[in-house]
Amino acid sequence: xxxxxxxxxxxxxxxxxxxxxxxxxxxxxxxxxxxxxxxxxxxxxxxxxxxxxxxxxxxxxxxxxxxxxxxxxxxxxxxxxxxxxxxxxxxxxxxxxxxxxxxxxxxxxxxxxxxxxxxxxxxxxxxxxxxxxxxxxxxxxxxxxxxxxxxxxxxxxxxxxxxxxxxxxxxxxxxxxxxxxxxxxxxxxxxxxxxxxxxxxxxxxxxxxxxxxx
Numbered sequence: 001x002x003x004x005x006x007x008x009x010x011x012x013x014x015x016x017x018x019x020x021x022x023x024x025x026x027x028x029x030x031x032x033x034x035x036x037x038x039x040x041x042x043x044x045x046x047x048x049x050x051x052x053x054x055x056x057x058x059x060x061x062x063x064x065x066x067x068x069x070x071x072x073x074x075x076x077x078x079x080x081x082x083x084x085x086x087x088x089x090x091x092x093x094x095x096x097x098x099x100x101x102x103x104x105x106x107x108x109x110x111x112x113x114x115x116x117x118x119x120x121x122x123x124x125x126x127x128x129x130x131x132x133x134x135x136x137x138x139x140x141x142x143x144x145x146x147x148x149x150x151x152x153x154x155x156x157x158x159x160x161x162x163x164x165x166x167x168x169x170x171x172x173x174x175x176x177x178x179x180x181x182x183x184x185x186x187x188x189x190x191x192x193x194x195x196x197x198x199x200x201x202x203x204x205x206x207x208x209x210x211x212x213x214x
Contacts, residue, residue, distance in 0.1 A: 017206040019080020023199025026073030027192040033066040034188075051188060052113040052129060060112065067109030074102030077199060084202060090150035097143040098195075104136040137175055140191045144168030147198070160201060167194045 034051045037059065038044045044054065054063040082095035107128070114126030122130070145168045151161040167190055174187040 016080045016084050016202060019076050019083070020199045020203035020206055022073040022080070023077030024196050024203065026070045026077060027196035027199065029073070030066060030070040031189065031192050034063060037062055037066075049116055050113065052108065052133065053115060055109075055112040056115060064109045064112065067105050071102045071104070071106030071109070074105060074195070075099050077195070078102060080202065081198075084205070085150060088150065089153065090146050094143065094146045094150065097139050097146060101136050101139050101143065104132045104139070107132040108136070137171070137178075137187055140187065141168040141171035141175070143191075144171065144194060156205065157201065160197060163197065164194065167191070 034054055037054050038046060038051075041054065041057070041059070043057075052063070054060065055067075078095045078097075078099035078101075081098055082091070085091045085094060111125040111128040111132065113129040113133075114122050144164050148161055148164040148168065151157040151164055170190055171187055174190070178187075
């Protein structure tokens, strides 16, 4: 049975729709850009190097721009989530966490990482990149757990509740494994897939003018 999504005023729906598209575009852009760049770079290792290391070298500007654009699109997406979920659980914390994640991505761009093979004292920009990256990956599972609380209570969003909880658990485990192994994981794919799914559902809700959802 379809869940009911309360109707929103037209100006609000007009803001939510583009914000949802921004979320979908940001997720696709980020994964597509670093995947293509990794394939084109013969010196890049998917198992031994981090995505951030694509910012190094002659084509590093592509990944730097990728961080900046994706972060900006996540900021827009977060504002759209705040407009849609204007009251109730996660109405404040959820959109705020998404926007903080976007800000971390944007800050990670100009402050390029150090090579993973670097031994000794890290550079200032490498240290800052590591701080913003750590904040992003710490906030990612928090974001999932916050929105799970909201999704499980709304019929229209309940289909995403289980996946949201699973994503939060997997991302948390990924952080632990990263700390232990110091090797790249699949956390970026997981969080971007979740962002795309939520943005797609938000776009569907907006396209139906706040009517019934599936």
